[in-house]
Amino acid sequence: MTKKKRNVVERDSVVVKFVGDSGDGMQLSGNIFSDSAAVAGNDLATFPDFPAEIRAPQNTVPGVSGFQVHLGSKKIFTIGDLCDVIVAMNPASLKANLNWAKKGATLILDVDAFDEKSIEKAGYKSNPITDGSLNSYQVIPAPITSLTKGSLKEMDVDNKTAERSKNMFALGMLYFIFNRDLKQAISYFEIKFKKNPRLIDINTVVLKAGYAFADTIEAVESTISIPPAKMEKGKYRDINGNLATAWGLLAASEKSGRPLFLGSYPITPATDILVELAKWKSLGAKVFQAEDEIAGVCSAIGASFTGAMACTTTSGPGFSLKSEAIGLAVMTELPLIIVDVQRAGPSTGLPTKSEQSDLMQALYGRNGECPVIVIAASTPEDCFYYAFMAAKLSMEHMTPCIFLTDGTLGFGSALFKIPKMADLPPINPPLAKPNDPDYKPYRRDPETLVRQWAIPGTEGLRHRVGGLEKENIIGSVSTDPANHQLMVDLRAAKVEKVADFIPEQEIDGDKEGDLLVVSWGSTYGAVHIAVQQLKAEGKKISHAHFKYIMPLPKNTEKVLKGFKKIVVCELNSGQFVQYLKAKFPKDNYHQVNKVQGLPFTITELTEKFNQLLEEK
Amino acid sequence: MESDFINKTIERSSVQLCKADFESDQMVKWCPGCGSHAILNAVERVFPKIGYRKENFCMVSGIGCSSRFPYYVNTYGIHGIHGRAAAIGTGVKVANPKLSVWIATGDGDSLAIGGNHFIHIIRRNVDVNILLFNNQIYGLTKGQYSPTTPMGRVTKTSPMGTIEHPFNIGELVMGAEGTFFARVPDNNLNLLTEAMFEAAKHDGTAIIEVLQNCVIFADKAHNDITGKDTKDENMLILKNGDPMIFGKNKDKGLRLNGTKIEVVEIGKNGVTENDILVHDQYDQDPGIQLMLAKLAPPKFPMVFGVIRSAMFPTFDDLVEDQIKYAKETSKIKCVDDLLNSGETWEIK
Ligand SMILES: Cc1ncc(C[n+]2csc(CCOP(=O)(O)OP(=O)(O)O)c2C)c(N)n1
Ligand code: SF4
Ligand SMILES: [Mg+2]
Numbered sequence: 001m002t003k004k005k006r007n008v009v010e011r012d013s014v015v016v017k018f019v020g021d022s023g024d025g026m027q028l029s030g031n032i033f034s035d036s037a038a039v040a041g042n043d044l045a046t047f048p049d050f051p052a053e054i055r056a057p058q059n060t061v062p063g064v065s066g067f068q069v070h071l072g073s074k075k076i077f078t079i080g081d082l083c084d085v086i087v088a089m090n091p092a093s094l095k096a097n098l099n100w101a102k103k104g105a106t107l108i109l110d111v112d113a114f115d116e117k118s119i120e121k122a123g124y125k126s127n128p129i130t131d132g133s134l135n136s137y138q139v140i141p142a143p144i145t146s147l148t149k150g151s152l153k154e155m156d157v158d159n160k161t162a163e164r165s166k167n168m169f170a171l172g173m174l175y176f177i178f179n180r181d182l183k184q185a186i187s188y189f190e191i192k193f194k195k196n197p198r199l200i201d202i203n204t205v206v207l208k209a210g211y212a213f214a215d216t217i218e219a220v221e222s223t224i225s226i227p228p229a230k231m232e233k234g235k236y237r238d239i240n241g242n243l244a245t246a247w248g249l250l251a252a253s254e255k256s257g258r259p260l261f262l263g264s265y266p267i268t269p270a271t272d273i274l275v276e277l278a279k280w281k282s283l284g285a286k287v288f289q290a291e292d293e294i295a296g297v298c299s300a301i302g303a304s305f306t307g308a309m310a311c312t313t314t315s316g317p318g319f320s321l322k323s324e325a326i327g328l329a330v331m332t333e334l335p336l337i338i339v340d341v342q343r344a345g346p347s348t349g350l351p352t353k354s355e356q357s358d359l360m361q362a363l364y365g366r367n368g369e370c371p372v373i374v375i376a377a378s379t380p381e382d383c384f385y386y387a388f389m390a391a392k393l394s395m396e397h398m399t400p401c402i403f404l405t406d407g408t409l410g411f412g413s414a415l416f417k418i419p420k421m422a423d424l425p426p427i428n429p430p431l432a433k434p435n436d437p438d439y440k441p442y443r444r445d446p447e448t449l450v451r452q453w454a455i456p457g458t459e460g461l462r463h464r465v466g467g468l469e470k471e472n473i474i475g476s477v478s479t480d481p482a483n484h485q486l487m488v489d490l491r492a493a494k495v496e497k498v499a500d501f502i503p504e505q506e507i508d509g510d511k512e513g514d515l516l517v518v519s520w521g522s523t524y525g526a527v528h529i530a531v532q533q534l535k536a537e538g539k540k541i542s543h544a545h546f547k548y549i550m551p552l553p554k555n556t557e558k559v560l561k562g563f564k565k566i567v568v569c570e571l572n573s574g575q576f577v578q579y580l581k582a583k584f585p586k587d588n589y590h591q592v593n594k595v596q597g598l599p600f601t602i603t604e605l606t607e608k609f610n611q612l613l614e615e616k
Numbered sequence: 617m618e619s620d621f622i623n624k625t626i627e628r629s630s631v632q633l634c635k636a637d638f639e640s641d642q643m644v645k646w647c648p649g650c651g652s653h654a655i656l657n658a659v660e661r662v663f664p665k666i667g668y669r670k671e672n673f674c675m676v677s678g679i680g681c682s683s684r685f686p687y688y689v690n691t692y693g694i695h696g697i698h699g700r701a702a703a704i705g706t707g708v709k710v711a712n713p714k715l716s717v718w719i720a721t722g723d724g725d726s727l728a729i730g731g732n733h734f735i736h737i738i739r740r741n742v743d744v745n746i747l748l749f750n751n752q753i754y755g756l757t758k759g760q761y762s763p764t765t766p767m768g769r770v771t772k773t774s775p776m777g778t779i780e781h782p783f784n785i786g787e788l789v790m791g792a793e794g795t796f797f798a799r800v801p802d803n804n805l806n807l808l809t810e811a812m813f814e815a816a817k818h819d820g821t822a823i824i825e826v827l828q829n830c831v832i833f834a835d836k837a838h839n840d841i842t843g844k845d846t847k848d849e850n851m852l853i854l855k856n857g858d859p860m861i862f863g864k865n866k867d868k869g870l871r872l873n874g875t876k877i878e879v880v881e882i883g884k885n886g887v888t889e890n891d892i893l894v895h896d897q898y899d900q901d902p903g904i905q906l907m908l909a910k911l912a913p914p915k916f917p918m919v920f921g922v923i924r925s926a927m928f929p930t931f932d933d934l935v936e937d938q939i940k941y942a943k944e945t946s947k948i949k950c951v952d953d954l955l956n957s958g959e960t961w962e963i964k
Pocket of ligand 3 (some may be wrong): 680749750
């Protein structure tokens with residue numbers, strides 16, 4: 001076969017998705033591919049697309065697993081609305097993902113898998129490769145399964161192992177198309193398969209075969225080059241939001257000197273935080289897998305009473321179960337970090353899909369007047385910093401802090417510039433001193449209204465806390481009406497005072513204009529890009545993305561003032577906008593909402609913004 | 617009582633403490649005549665004997681009359697929410713094993729709303745002591761039946777008598793893999809303090825069921841057993857190593873007949889003391905102990921004292937062991953190590 005001279009097309013960003021059956025190893029090829037991009041200096045964001053079922057029937061749409069990568073020579077803010085390249089290992093995965101292909105997208109298809117039975121199982125009436133339905137795409141048909149087996153002929157590899165390495169053939173093709181260095185993948189194999197050197201050889205042979213195949217076929221008309229992004233110098237790694245949250249908590253524990261205690265019960269999409277923290281006993285993390293979410297949060301409250309940095313991690317349904325206990329932490333004024341990795345609800349909802357619909361519950365979902373700090377992360381990497389901040393604020397202000405992320409952040413990955421512990425801010429919990437003659441359980445710092453943390457075992461500080469209302473300063477049980485009013489007011493004022501310790505709200509863009517776009521949480525990337533696009537067109541549009549929700553930054557009212565219209569975008573039916581309306585009543589709020597278990601696309605946002613800009 | 621056997625990880629007081637050291641300045645608000653007063657008295661007496669520094673005791677409770685307990689003892693204490701004392705107590709003990717943790721809870725608190733936490737703390741064998749005030753009623757909410765109310769009892773929510781089969785707490789504890797179970801009446805201070813001391817000595821979850829009288833909503837509920845006129849015939853007080861003898865004239869005993877326990881009279885039908893079962897509270901096999909826990913009048917006496925205290929590893933010790941091992945062997949010693957572990961790359 002003759003090799004073809006090809007053009008190299010330079011692109012500033014490309015979205016690639018690897019899809020196949022659950023067993024096809026798409027996550028692995030996706031991961032290696034994104035690592036190769038990272039090493040080559042591209043910025044990127046990734047997202048795994050797991051099937052809801054653990055073992056869905058083979059070759060069916062419910063069994064499709066995927067991995068999406070958005071890489072670029074510019075800063076990457078989202079995983080990309082639509083794909084430029086889809087690698088599909090069977091008909092079901094093509095069927096499930098074709099909706100997400102751009103017009104004219106490149107489809108790399110394993111033609112061996114498009115047999116009659118699989119085509120039918122996927123729900124196609126005829127073979128999409130030959131019936132013309134893919135004419136508007138650039139199809140690269142590749143006999144991936146047979147060529148994989150062929151490439152291994154001389155190695156005496158059993159059929160199953162050969163089948164399982166076909167993902168590396170597809171990866172090899174992409175390495176060719178994207179002009180990547182095979183060395184990076186091979187060194188990855190060398191680490192991953194250290195204990196089984198034969199697998200290093202097998203995967204290497206198949207990878208090279210895929211690379212060579214792509215080089216020979218006509219269908220690959222050109223190759224793609226994505227120049228390195230201009231990124232801050234430093235050491236980087238890949239991180240997903242759940243990992244970043246776990247590590248942020250570990251960092252806060254080390255910084256504060258308070259040992260980490262996690263009481264948690266598994267629930268998608270929060271489980272990975274529990275799993276990750278369970279690994280770090282060497283850092284002193286005590287991880288307690290409780291019998292249910294209530295025991296998770298209650299054990300954390302017990303641990304907090306003893307002076308631990310106590311956390312509980314969960315998602316919506318589990319968050320509901322914790323409500324009463326969070327009230328106990330509010331009443332006892334103990335630090336407690338509650339991580340809610342939100343998912344689509346109500347009830348069990350869409351467990352693997354993401355939503356921002358627990359905001360009201362975080363703010364108000366408890367009996368009594370029960371204020372807590374609420375903060376939200378915006379990107380996978382800032383889960384690290386905001387988990388750290390949640391712990392810092394909770395401990396320094398002796399009050400529970402709810403840290404909201406969601407499935408998109410939890411599972412989504414981004415590049416993370418590795419921080420140094422020395423550069424993170426200090427955490428100074430208000431520990432009571434042994435034998436302090438003035439110690440009283442509810443005596444407060446006059447400036448912050450924070451009570452002291454008197455740790456059991458400390459001499460001279462024996463005291464009782466509990467869910468019954470306590471007498472101001474003294475801490476005895478009190479049913480006095482005026483005292484209750486005072487304590488309710490004090491607890492609320494204490495949380496409001498946190499506003500003195502958080503940064504002011506930033507506006508991305510001018511402080512005045514026609515439209516202020518407001519958002520919070522994982523929608524950051526899509527909203528940011530949508531606003532940038534319209535700004536580039538000369539529109540008077542700015543963006544305020546909130547991270548601190550309760551209390552709001554002190555300048556929030558000022559931020560909202562400078563615009564003719566405000567539009568609040570969220571993946572719920574309008575919770576943050578209700579909250580803002582209640583705090584700062586105005587008649588120029590608009591909203592963009594979506595509750596489909598899917599993130600915003602940039603186009604749907606720009607359309608709405610344009611509409612609002614055009615309407616009088 | 618000696619305190620030599622007491623847990624070594626908890627620091628002891630350098631001075632001899634006394635009851636007054638544990639009396640709180642709070643007004644005790646239980647009804648006059650409530651059995652809880654006696655339990656409080658026993659705790660204040662036994663804590664100095666146990667001998668830990670007074671700052672190392674931590675009381676935990678749920679909600680109920682019984683759960684007011686922490687306010688009335690001068691220790692560190694946390695009054696929790698209904699049913700969750702065992703979960704809160706687990707957090708206290710696991711986070712700081714150097715505390716002696718005492719949980720005060722009711723039959724509703726631990727066996728109804730908190731049933732899940734109750735069986736799981738027992739299964740894990742977390743080293744805490746649980747004083748379970750069994751008054752067979754919901755006291756604080758004024759007289760509804762509980763999971764230990766005998767079948768047929770008329771209460772506010774069972775005007776025609778309950779139609780629920782009650783739990784036997786000892787059976788539940790052993791069914792949940794319990795390592796320590798004692799049953800005591802509220803009207804025998806010695807037995808109360810002895811059981812508490814034994815519980816303190818025991819490494820693992822120690823359940824003390826106190827038959828506590830609620831004078832208001834279930835008065836004399838335990839009278840058929842622990843009353844002045846009935847106790848000799850209906851209570852058998854166990855002592856480790858002693859034969860299980862009871863009766864006014866100490867002439868009755870328990871004998872194993874095949875796989876069943878029976879009551880026999882010593883001196884009759886050739887029965888001698890040698891035929892009587894000897895109590896082994898330390899037996900790891902709960903077989904006999906479980907049978908003992910289930911005995912009840914009219915056919916049998918009810919057994920009291922420490923029924924089971926078997927040695928098994930505690931959850932909190934195992935947590936500490938794993939952490940110690942991980943710290944010794946892991947390459948990741950601090951968060952900077954962690955952040956820089958695995959695949960990283962430099963952008964210049
Ligand atoms: C979540 C919740 N549900 C219900 C109650 C009401 N409540 C308080 S105590 C109690 C039962 C108490 O019975 P028990 O545990 O036996 O304690 P006692 O008062 O008898 O000592 C109930 C139902 C509550 N406080 N919280
Ligand atoms: S109601 Fe019953 S249990 Fe409660 S304090 Fe009164 S006597 Fe004791
Ligand atoms: Mg009761």
